[in-house]
Amino acid sequence: MDLDPLDQPWVTVTVLYYAFPTLVFFYFAISQVVTVCTLQTQSLRVQHQRVRRDVILALVLVAAGAYIAETIAVAIKFNRVSEWHPGQDRVFYLMASALVFGVEALALIETKYPVWYPYYGTWLIAIVVELALLILPNVFRYPESLYDFVFVTIRALRASAFIALSSLYFGLRNDKKQYDNSDAERQSLLSKTPKVSSSEDTVSGSNGYGTTTAIDTQTSDAADESDAGSEDSWLEEQRKVKELISKRLNQDGNWFTYAKGFSIFFPYVWPTRSKALQFRAVLVAACLLISNALNVLVPRQMGVMVDNLSGYIKGDGTRNIWLPGLIYAVLLFINGGAGIDWVRKWLWLPLEQYSYAAISTASQAHMMSLSSDFHDSKTTSDLMQAITGGRSVTDLLETICFQVVPMFIDLAIAFAYLWSLFGPFMGLILAATFVSYLYITTKLVAMRAENRRQYVAGFRKEWTIGHQSLEGWNTASLFNMIPYERHKYERAVKDHMEAKRIYELSSQSMSAAQGLVMTCGLLGALYLAVFQVAKEGKSIGQLTTFLVYWGALQGPLTFFSGVYRNISYSLMDAERLLELFQTKPTITDLPHAKPLKLIKGNVKFDRVSFAYDERNPTLKNVNFVVPSGKTVALVGETGGGKSTILKLIGRFYDVKSGSISIDGQDIRDVTLDSLREKIGVVPQDPVLFNDTIMSNVRYARLTANDEEVYDACRAAAIHDKILSFPDGYDSKVGDRGVKLSGGEKQRIAIARAILKQPEIILLDEATSAVDTETEYLIQEGFKALCKDRTTFVVAHRLSTVMRAHRILVVLNGEIVEEGSHDELIRARGKYHNLWSKQTFVKSEDEQCRSRSPQMRSANLIDDVDRDRGTTTMTKALNIEENYDPTQSGVGKKPVEGQEVDSGQSHKREVSGGPE
């Protein structure tokens, strides 16, 4: 046959035929990956760049088209397929190059602001190779036939296209300098468009400076995993995590450094101290490689079996028809869930458990070590999510090591093996199929993102409305809004179902499109294999191998659709956990901190200022001293800063300026443990554990025996009440103590404090939720508890604190008055105002209550009367004269000449001084 001069089997030409498309492909793919990972993007002016991009795209299409044109010309020249063989190298080169430059054109279409070096690199390679291929064959033989001229013309056109591309690019690059002084291609996209989500940007991984898009897509993806919290808080949480990732990416400058940030997790993921576990990890890697090998060996063995059988049928008695079947079955078994997968999971399980245990306990311990500012700013569900999210770090690793890497190895082996079996065209068909499949999948996944977002939003809305309506059943019933809630929920379910329908349909369409691509690929590959079996002496066994192998390849490819979502979801969780690990406690022991030596319990506030938020000071220059063993009361309007003072004593926050000292030791210089050991707190809103009453009280001192617990409860006036419960001390208190009344909860908290027997006692509205009778009983308990102990009492009910040695009136973060009850009453300042309001409001109430003699005796003020030296109310206050109705705000104006506390206690007496 008369060979075309361009098909002369010169080694140089043949090598170029294969090396060129391969080189261009790898150069382009690798440089694009580097571009994405190093977050490079173009910073040219959009208008300017768009013109260039369009022209360049047109020229790339011309070049790709020229390859196809030459392929067609070759096909026409050698019109009988069976005679293609001599030109096979050349046809491969043409088709592979058309594919590579087709991919380049697609990447260009999908990238708004491309980074150019992956592109112009390919053009420069193409100029050299194309010129060589144009000149080399024609040096030895001038073109003669019409075909020769056509071929040369097409090649010349192609070479010109590449030259034009390069000159255009470099020409405009000089132009660029006039427009853009920055001259920097290396710039993070995220800084420019931190919240932009463009489906276009996700496509083709090549252009996906798509860190933002990545996160956007998975925002919705992650949603169906999470069903806690309201939609808004969830969206807010997602946004914050996205911002965190963007911020860190911007700081780090590329994905490699970003990934390095996660090295903090290394000791939790990799068993640094256990050689046995490390050995297991190595064996797991070996199992993965064996799996990859088995993925080829199984179809190959099927081919051997078929070949032996057909040989045997044709009369070749030497063929063993039984053994290959046995080997096939064994290989199949080993490659199945009961074989290598089982071994791998068995090996991996201890590693998985190691990392789960390490990361969960570390994150819980870390969270418990953090300070109030952290805990005050997070909800419990956020924190739990962060702990459970620790699993995502191992998930991320598992997804990459056990799924992504094996998938690419499988695809690479398939490509190489089938190429070796059926020649370069099979490789070409496979490459075209894989590229189309991955392209279509990424494109459709991006297009589905909005559908998915709607679906997730619908799901969350339904969940939130359902949850809220059940939670608010009481309110709904009270306002007769049950039908309204029902309709609202029905509507939400309907919207959710509609969104789900659209999403499911789009999923089905995606599967259909993927199926179509795979079928086209299969058809092309199958025809090629059939052709080779029919014409080129390939065996039926090889065809069988191909068919079985093709089926096995569907798995990794299908997995690709979900991998992106899995990775991004895990990444978000890992980022959350990383943020947590990087948060340091703000209240820590100083290096020189010593244990607190509590001698007497003398507490001093020296020019203390504090703010939760710098813009809004909470305490301003607070000064006071509480001598050891004395009781100081903090009173004043709500939000004044009373509880904050108690928090500062327990070092739940540190002062911003000034100092707090106990027995002359600055509390910042003593260890936190020793400080809190000495302090007992009854908080405003005590939180109980969902456990028995006995366990809750004993929590204060785990070594206390039952009798001590009973005594503490007696002192807190709750013992008899507990005994009246069906399960007594074994009664469960419910979540946060929900099964107890507010007053019961407070008394349990008081019992705890009594059991702890602390040296310094902080009572923050400890009895606000109990009735006056019970309060009286508790006061008796406090008497014993507080005796000779420094005590801080915050209370709104002034009768609770009137016996305190000292009363501080706190207003807007300042101490505006200070003194004993009598002194303050006489001073007729703020305290006097508060007192007069309270006693006035109380008067009517007491009129009713005091009808009962028992209640009378329970009245704390009467109690004070009995116990103490007293000051007559009318004398001390002369309230009728001083009462200011405009300040009262409630109740009626007292009639002149009538005592404020009308009713039984005409002569109201108050404590004349400290106990």
Ligand SMILES: Nc1ncnc2c1ncn2[C@@H]1O[C@H](COP(=O)(O)OP(=O)(O)OP(=O)(O)O)[C@@H](O)[C@H]1O
């Ligand atoms: N964790 C916090 N973060 C930010 N601001 C806070 C925090 N806790 C309290 N505040 C603010 O500090 C101010 C003082 O609060 P604090 O609880 O000390 O007041 P209070 O006098 O004890 O009030 P109440 O009598 O109502 O208990 C308030 O304005 C409150 O909103």
